Each structure stands twice: as structure tokens, then as C-alpha cells.
Amino acid sequence: MPAVPVTPPGAGLGARRSRDAARAPRPAVSSVAALPTVARIAQRAPTPALRDPLRPPLLLFGATLALLVLRQGHLVEYLFPLGAICVALLLYLRSPAHYLGFVFWLFFLGPEVRRLADFVNGAFNAQSPIMIAPLAAVSLSGLSLLKHMAILGQRRAAPLVLIVLALLYAFVVGAAQVGPAGATYTLMTWLYPVLISFYLILTWRHYPDYHRVLLKTFVYGGLLMSVYGLVEFVSPLPWTAFWLQGSQMVTEGHAVPFGMRVSSTMNSCGPFAVTLMALLLTSLAARGWPRIVLGCLGVPVLLLTSVRSAWGGFAVALLYSFAMLDGRNRVRMLAVVLSLALLATPLMLIDQVATPVLKRFDTMQNLGNDTSFQERTEFYKTFLASALTNIAGQGLGTTGIGSKLSDNPAVATMTDFDSGLMEVPYVMGWPGTLLYVSGIAMLLARAFRASRRHPRDLLANAGVGIAFAITAMMVFANMLTGVPGMFFFLGATLPVVSLRYAREGRNMSRAAAAPEPDNHNDRQHPTQTRRTDR
Structure with a gap:
């Protein structure tokens, strides 16, 4: 007695779906491919942004103020530039706009931090390390150029x-x-x-x-x-x-x-x-x-x-x-x-x-x-x-x-x-x-x-x-x-x-907003449609 082929459950439905998909019209050009090259680049996965980009700068200036209140001017002279560089690097990697805003804040407030540190120390420092902070922070932008x-x-x-x-x-x-x-x-x-x-x-x-x-x-x-x-x-x-x-x-x-x-x-x-x-x-x-x-x-x-x-x-x-x-x-x-x-x-x-x-x-x-x-x-x-x-x-x-x-x-x-x-x-x-x-x-x-x-x-x-x-x-x-x-x-x-x-x-x-090309003849000429897609 000849063997009767057994069709697995759902195989007929899957075959019909495959045939329908083959006959279905395919878009001539994908939406991503239709965009300009620069726009396609812009669609790549961006660098994960910080949840709160204002927190690191606020922590830096808050810690600096606390050290000044405690009259630790010498610590401020070294910790403030180091902290500014770390915060600038974090923002540079994660949030370009906030990085640039932070650089401007350093130029706005850096000289005042220096005055307060000198006043707390009781001596004017003509070559204060604090003034390195804004220069070092803005220099990070050169990494993008490299x-x-x-x-x-x-x-x-x-x-x-x-x-x-x-x-x-x-x-x-x-x-x-x-x-x-x-x-x-x-x-x-x-x-x-x-x-x-x-x-x-x-x-x-x-x-x-x-x-x-x-x-x-x-x-x-x-x-x-x-x-x-x-x-x-x-x-x-x-x-x-x-x-x-x-x-x-x-x-x-x-x-x-x-x-x-x-x-x-x-x-x-x-x-x-x-x-x-x-x-x-x-x-x-x-x-x-x-x-x-x-x-x-x-x-x-x-x-x-x-x-x-x-x-x-x-x-x-x-x-x-x-x-x-x-x-x-x-x-x-x-x-x-x-x-x-x-x-x-x-x-x-x-x-x-x-x-x-x-x-x-x-x-x-x-x-x-x-x-x-x-x-x-x-x-x-x-x-x-x-x-x-x-x-x-x-x-x-x-x-x-x-x-x-x-x-x-x-x-x-x-x-x-x-x-x-x-x-x-x-x-x-x-x-x-x-x-x-x-x-x-x-x-x-x-x-x-x-x-x-x-x-x-x-x-x-x-x-x-x-x-x-x-x-x-x-x-x-x-x-x-x-x-x-x-x-x-x-x-x-x-x-x-x-x-x-x-x-x-x-x-x-x-x-x-560009209209899709007319594909009403795709069923009659699927081969031609595939050539066009290629």
C-alpha cells in the first residue's frame, strides 16, 4: 500500500500565506532608503543621553561652595579643575548642548571661584590652578576634530x-x-x-x-x-x-x-x-x-x-x-x-x-x-x-x-x-x-x-x-x-x-510625504517588480 504523505498541522495555511506574500506588491523604495544620506546617518542609534544633565554641574559648584565655607581654599584650587574636567568629559560624551553650556558657565564663574579661594587662603595667587578649568574643559571639543x-x-x-x-x-x-x-x-x-x-x-x-x-x-x-x-x-x-x-x-x-x-x-x-x-x-x-x-x-x-x-x-x-x-x-x-x-x-x-x-x-x-x-x-x-x-x-x-x-x-x-x-x-x-x-x-x-x-x-x-x-x-x-x-x-x-x-x-x-509608485501591475508582472526593486 503506497505511503500517504502526512501534512503537518498548519502547513497548508503557511503555504497560502507564502503565496499571498509573494503576490503582494512590494514597495519600490524603502522609507529609509528614500531619505538623504545625511538623514540616514542621523537615524542611527544616538549616544544614550543623561537623565538629568544639570546634576553633575550643580554637584560640582555645590561641593566647591561647601569647601569654601569650610575654608578649604587649597583643596578648591585642585579639586575644582579636576571636577570640572570630569563633568565636562561626561557631558561631552553624553550631551553636546549641555557640554557647551557648562563650558560657558565655567568662563562665567571660574574667576569668582578663584577670588573666593584666594580670599579663604589669605594670599593672592597670580597663577591659580582654578583658571585651568575652563581652558581644559573647552579643549575637549578638539577631540571631535581629531x-x-x-x-x-x-x-x-x-x-x-x-x-x-x-x-x-x-x-x-x-x-x-x-x-x-x-x-x-x-x-x-x-x-x-x-x-x-x-x-x-x-x-x-x-x-x-x-x-x-x-x-x-x-x-x-x-x-x-x-x-x-x-x-x-x-x-x-x-x-x-x-x-x-x-x-x-x-x-x-x-x-x-x-x-x-x-x-x-x-x-x-x-x-x-x-x-x-x-x-x-x-x-x-x-x-x-x-x-x-x-x-x-x-x-x-x-x-x-x-x-x-x-x-x-x-x-x-x-x-x-x-x-x-x-x-x-x-x-x-x-x-x-x-x-x-x-x-x-x-x-x-x-x-x-x-x-x-x-x-x-x-x-x-x-x-x-x-x-x-x-x-x-x-x-x-x-x-x-x-x-x-x-x-x-x-x-x-x-x-x-x-x-x-x-x-x-x-x-x-x-x-x-x-x-x-x-x-x-x-x-x-x-x-x-x-x-x-x-x-x-x-x-x-x-x-x-x-x-x-x-x-x-x-x-x-x-x-x-x-x-x-x-x-x-x-x-x-x-x-x-x-x-x-x-x-x-x-x-x-x-x-x-x-x-x-x-x-x-x-x-x-x-x-x-512622497507618494508611493503605482504598483497595480505587480500581480501580472512580479518578475518585473523584483527587477525594479533591485
Whole structure:
């Protein structure tokens, strides 16, 4: 008797399902494959984010404050930089936006931590290790550049590559002139703002997080520093008086009520004025009561710094932002500025507050009697020929604080250089100046075009205004290094990153909304469909 094949249970149902699946129409292109290449890369599994990215920075500053209360200043000098590096590394690996926000907080509050530690120790430390914390934290952004060296050959990084080449040239010349110590320190102060720009370009997919975190950082940071600056001006705190005496910075005024130029939590009134100018401008893109309070307190505090270049830069940035916005946002900005001016007026009615500001304004009207203007004019006459005729340049380390680390006393160095326009050719010579200026001009032009193509991003537009304001302030000092340089490169990069993110978002939306191809003949021609899919 022939064997009867036994069909396992469910085998017939499975066969029917297989045949139906074979006859079913298959999509011509998968949804992921339809997206642009960059968008597909963006869909890869991201690095796990921290549940609470604010906790590590708060723990660091809280522990530092506790040690200061316990009068352990020497421990703070070493534990604060070490803790700052650890927190920065954690945020760098897990949350790029909070990492950048933490870096700015270190620059905002690091000098104040140093003053408190010196006051607790009872001795002024001219080379405090605490000041290493912000520099070490921001240097971590260079790891991204080492990991993604291929970006150096891309068009979007061309301006930054020119700037880096100029700095490397000036470093080699400076190391031969004054030694590696001074040249290396000066290179760091010129280079780390550029690294911030590279980092933003590499992490452009996180732009919404940057927009949110940086706005909060700038608004609350500006609010904190403005309140502290007013307290410092009305009644100087003991550690502020101790710092003024130890640093011997006579240009900051005297530690008596209404006798200081406000520097708040930062090293001096110059960097603080530029910082507060940038924070006030970016706060125009924010919403809520904190930005209103910041405007009411920040504008008088900016005037109390007595830094005229920052006043002019603030006016330049406001005019630029007003001219570039559309009609609706222009009316909104005008209403905000007028409201803040009215709310800040009561503070300026106090005689002790208004007197130093009015005196400073008088010097702008009587430039013939202004000692600072006369000294700067004489400086331009003296160094103009030297800066333009020195083809090779003096190199990094011959100007600024790095000049104090010079190994060759025979080489002329200058700690205070009163003109950024003259310092660039004086330090870099003709080859470096050509590369550096070309890179800066390309950055500004690209930022301007990007902001015009994406005018709805108020933060990016404010960044372009800040970049142009800082460029205009180069007449008075070199604003492309240190904290002012960070705001310049941040402002010049944000519009480009914002535009790229918006474009990729539109591309992904179009790909998702694209209609599926007509596959009504798939049943009759399954073979042809399979060829098309391939």
C-alpha cells in the first residue's frame, strides 16, 4: 500500500500565506532608503543621553561652595579643575548642548571661584590652578576634530581651516622668537574659540538642543552676573577688595561703594562687558520673565562697566538685528527694546549710578581731552608702519599675557596691545594675516547669507549681529581671542548650523510625504517588480 504523505498541522495555511506574500506588491523604495544620506546617518542609534544633565554641574559648584565655607581654599584650587574636567568629559560624551553650556558657565564663574579661594587662603595667587578649568574643559571639543579629521577637507570647514593654518604659522614664528611656553599659551587663547566652531559644525544635528540650552544658559547666566554686578558696585564684597588689592588692576577703580567699574564674576570689566553685551542680545530671542528682568538690570550694569567699545558694539548689533528681521519681528523687537529702556530708567535716576556713566559719555564728546583716545591714536601712529612692514611677523607669544612667559628677553613683547586690527598683522605677518583675514571674512559672509535664508531663527540672527559687533570692536582690542572670541565664532557658526538643520528637516519631510509608485501591475508582472526593486 503506497505511503500517504502526512501534512503537518498548519502547513497548508503557511503555504497560502507564502503565496499571498509573494503576490503582494512590494514597495519600490524603502522609507529609509528614500531619505538623504545625511538623514540616514542621523537615524542611527544616538549616544544614550543623561537623565538629568544639570546634576553633575550643580554637584560640582555645590561641593566647591561647601569647601569654601569650610575654608578649604587649597583643596578648591585642585579639586575644582579636576571636577570640572570630569563633568565636562561626561557631558561631552553624553550631551553636546549641555557640554557647551557648562563650558560657558565655567568662563562665567571660574574667576569668582578663584577670588573666593584666594580670599579663604589669605594670599593672592597670580597663577591659580582654578583658571585651568575652563581652558581644559573647552579643549575637549578638539577631540571631535581629531576623531573626524575628514571634515578638514570639506567645503563647510574651509574658513576655519584657513584660520588654523594662520595660527600654526604664527605659532612656529613665535616659538622661534620667545620660546615654546609663551607661544603655546597664546596659541590656546587664539585656538579654542575656533574649536567651538568646529564642534558646532560636527554636532549640527543637535541644533534644537543647542538653541534651548544656550538660550537658558545666556539668560540665567546674564541675570546672575547682572545682580552680582550691581551688588559689587553698590557695596564691594571683601573678596572683591582683596582681589583688587592683590591684582593691582588700577583701571578697575577702587573697592569702595560706587567706586568700581563692574566686572561681576569675571576677571575684569572688559571681558565682562563684551559677555553681557552678547547675553543681552541673545536674550531678545528668548521668552518669559527672566529675559525681562535681565534687560532691566543688564542694561544699567553694561553702562556701569564704563567700556565704551561694548556700548558701541551693542548699538551696532541692535541696528543689524533690527534691519535684518521681517516686519513682524522688527515691531516685536522695537517694542521689547523700548520697554526695557523704560523699565531700566529708574536705576539711572540714582545719582551714584548715573554720575560715572555720564562722565564716560562726556569723554566720547570731548575726544581731545580723552587720555585713552590720545594714547590709542599715538599707538596707531607708532605701530602702523611696524605692523605693515614686518613681512614675517613677530609670532604668537609676543603680545598678551603669553608675553610674560617669554624665554628671550631680547625680543620686544607687549602685554597690552590696544588694537586688534594692528595686533593681527604684527603677530602674523603678511602670510598669516592673509589666511586669517580671509577665513574671518568667509565666516562672516557665510553667516550673513545663512541668516538671510532662515530669518525666523532669532537666536541665529542675534549671533550674526554679535559677530559683526565684535568685528567692529577690533579697533580697540583683539576681540577674537578668549571669551569674546567664543561669542564671535559661536555667532558666526549658529546661522550656518541652523540653516543646515532646517534644510535636512525639509528634505526628510518631503521624502516621507512622497507618494508611493503605482504598483497595480505587480500581480501580472512580479518578475518585473523584483527587477525594479533591485
